[in-house]
Amino acid sequence: MLLDFAEIYHQYSGMVYRVALRMTGRVEEAEEVTQDVFLSVHRHLGAFSGKSTIKTWVYRIAVNCSLNAIKKAGRKRPEVRMEEGFDAPDSRQDVHEAVEKEAAEEKIQALLNEVSEDERACLLLRAQEGLSYEDIARSLGVNINTVKTRIRRARETMIAAYQNKRGKI
């Protein structure tokens, strides 16, 4: 099964970058992780057996690379450092959009700070990428009940944080 690397990149780079960004909380680290993920994909594409879908395979590499980056940096919680990732806005409309975008990013990161890395990975794949519980289990190589438990815990923690800090998040 010979697959086109460029096609895979264009189809999945967005989701890899988003997962990496939310997991690490840093734009430059997310770019490094995205690069590592696609290097790994390129290197192992020849041996890809097709037992899983390309999508779940790429998600799995993305989550593993993100967790490795966090471990390497020696951080438990992602730091909210999103501002350097956005281009300077050109017009007043763009300024408004950029401010809203940044506020949304900070909201997400503040919520994600409340949960563990494993819970964060499951929640991102569900809430942000829209994967089913079954696909998340396949992507992460864990039992579906583990996925359900992690998502339940993450939601519980985040709802409590949202209600406690209403107006801030």
Place this chain on the structure above:
Amino acid sequence: MNCQDVKNRVLSAEKIFLGPDMAGHLAQCSECRDYVAAAQAIEAVFKNAASLEAPGSLWQKVMAAVEERPLSFQEKVGAWWEEVLLGFRPYVVGGSFAAAMMVMILFLTPGILFQSASSAASDKEEVVALAYMGDNEPALVVEDVAQGTMAEHLI
């Protein structure tokens, strides 16, 4: 439906949905209304964030990194081998079975194995002998039994 049922559904469902049973409870319970509203707000924040794309310059960086480290031979032929092995799997299984049957027949039929072994041994000896003769060309070593000495004759 009570407050605990609402909480369970919000936390466990793949997608938060308001069925008629839940809507009935929410109409009467402000605490659950707040809880569901918070869950929906969080879900919306993540859904809106799904449009973020990787920076355009990243593709060039990835390709530069890919070109810096070319694929090894093993990585290049990985897919090809995989296909060959999977494609020939029925033949591999059939061949293995046939080989196992032949080994069984050899062991279970008296005489065949030892006879084959002895003929193989004599063949081996012949080869060794030819090699020895070859080493001593052009001379031929002959033992003179009557005199008890070794004589060397030119061919």
